[in-house]
Amino acid sequence: MKPPAFWHNLPTAPGGAARLLSPFSALYAAATARRIAKATAPHRAGIPVICVGNLNAGGTGKTPTVIAIIQHLAASGFTATVVTRGYGGSLTGPVRVEPKHHSAGDVGDEPILLSAFAPVWVARDRAQGVVAAEADGAQIILLDDGFQNPHVSKDLSIVVVDAARGFGNGRVLPAGPLREPVAVGLARADLVLSIGNDAEQNLFQTMWGSMIACPQVSARLTPLQTGMDWDKLRVLAFAGIGTPEKFFQTLRDLGAEVVRAVPLSDHQSLPIALLHRMEAEAKAVGLQLVTTEKDAVRLPDAYRQRVLTVPVRLTLPDWSKVDAALQPILSRV
Missing domain, CATH: 3.40.50.300 (P-loop containing nucleotide triphosphate hydrolases)
Structure with a gap:
């Protein structure tokens, strides 16, 4: 589920929906504070x-x-x-x-x-x-x-x-x-x-x-240098991470042409039916499927060789x- 846009307004922006929800926020913050304060004798490991x-x-x-x-x-x-x-x-x-x-x-x-x-x-x-x-x-x-x-x-x-x-x-x-x-x-x-x-x-x-x-x-x-030439590669990109738009921009920065971008929810499952639809759409207009390194581990085995990945490192x-x-x-x- 995509978070509401007002979550990312500047703190100086007018309240609007955020102001209306503020009483619930106070309850959430208080509950978190109580949970942290109530914990006694946290486990102290013998290692760092x-x-x-x-x-x-x-x-x-x-x-x-x-x-x-x-x-x-x-x-x-x-x-x-x-x-x-x-x-x-x-x-x-x-x-x-x-x-x-x-x-x-x-x-x-x-x-x-x-x-x-x-x-x-x-x-x-x-x-x-x-x-x-x-x-x-x-x-x-x-x-x-x-x-x-x-x-x-x-x-x-x-x-x-x-x-x-x-x-x-x-x-x-x-x-x-x-x-x-x-x-x-x-x-x-x-x-x-x-x-x-x-x-x-x-x-x-x-x-x-x-x-x-x-x-x-x-x-x-x-992006980790893998030897892949992304320049002018036409892709259908999908990503189920916190900010999918960042992945799509990474592809553009590498030179790929993101013809179709499919943002998914963070950790969203990748059922065969969804992958079939995206693959059919990609094949119809000559696009390569591409996703993130994190999304790739959720791919069914049959798709591991059919979807390119872009690993990134900090x-x-x-x-x-x-x-x-x-x-x-x-x-x-």
Whole structure:
């Protein structure tokens, strides 16, 4: 389901529907605050726990961030293990993801994607997932999307935000896109990582920079060079991620001609009937089907060779602030 447009109005814009919904937002924010405050004795792992989360509901770039941190730690000789809820999967866990035996329907699409880079444990109860990962020999835990989860003690909390959208209209669900108020959430953050191009980063700084007291780093998503020549390739592109439009623009930036763009809901299933319709439409006018790396793990086997993918990776011009935050944690490993 596409979020309402007013979620992404500037905070200075007139209230309208957001103002009418504000009493419900106050209830949502209060419920979140009570849930966090009521949690007593969160599980304290015997190994470092690094949380990668957000304030916004939906995609902000957490999965590419987790992959980037996995690879950055690996370059320094450390092995990270991911613990995640496994959104969209049927298994409640704790279960270690085995791509040969599990599908996206079992554990969710992001855990399947992440399992190509590190061991991944799926658990609806994050504390149980951390316990299982630690018992399995984990060295460092990356807690994916657990920023509002009060049952696991974190050594470092990184808030990821889409620089272009920022924190939207600054309101909490349902009047805006936030899980909790900006000031409340940022007070628990150790690092803010904003993702976007230079213009988007400048906008983010103008709108939200004054509210960020912790270190902040800028990053961007760049397509992984695979040798594929996208120039003038006519495509039918589909994407079930937080912001499908960003994927379509990435294709255009690569030189592809996006003749047909099909935005899907985040984590939306890809039934054969839908794929048949898109493939028939593409063949009728000579288009190539193309999707994101995350969507590709949800494709049925029969379509894996018929749909091109565009993997993207998070790039940080400067890791120094991240390394400074990691140093006291890694010294304990």
